[in-house]
Amino acid sequence: GEEARLAAEEAEQQLGLRQVEERLHRDHIHRVAKPSPEYPNYQYLCKVCSVHIENVHGAYKHIKEKRHKKNMTEKQEETELRALPAPSAGQLRAVDAAVMETARQQGISERDFEVRTSVVARMEEVIKTRLSGRSPGCDIIS
Template identity: 95%
Template sequence: MISLTLKRPEYPNYQYLCKVCSVHIENVHGAYKHIKEKRHKKNMTEKQEETELRALPAPSAGQLRAVDAAVMEMARQQGISEQDFEERASVVARMEEVIKTHLSGRAPGGDIISWL
């Protein structure tokens, strides 16, 4: 993958531009030095990984079903029950009501503990 391109007209003092790093480079020696830097190598690796990931094909219907089944099984084994979920939702609703009732019109930074 070529990362250097010729200079841009708006930067007349630089001969090259590293498209990966968005770095302007004065001369060939500077370009050689830049492509040997850790930052450039890291950026090149990330760019290559991104390109490879974007080139991956979309998952098939079978793959999606398999992932869905795995997620559902993991939720069944380790997730909360429907009853627990409903109880938590009820607690959230009650807390929202308490907060709305006690905090409406209060200045920010007030002593919340006093009304709990």
């Protein structure tokens, strides 16, 4: 009679809670195994935001917050990026070819590089000799 009805009600509530918690798991909100000393009455923890949550109602409220949505998006992106396969040999060759072609079109030759390096070295020498013995702030062009 009454005992069976109460047991059935209890089982239904447990099933309902389990379904709710499965939904919360998708948002990385988990029931705490044992309450933390700082939050003794808080039943849940959002592992994405590192936030303690008091109850199911609070958890649903938390899921709708802008911060949680932003953190979930970032976690999703990170998960997707980690799941990307490594580039194939063909893809690597294509990137290498593109870099080499850009260097050929835009870069300077080894000889030009050496010329520029020696110009910089000469300029440094000129500046050092011109500046030695002068007080800071005076005009160095004479």
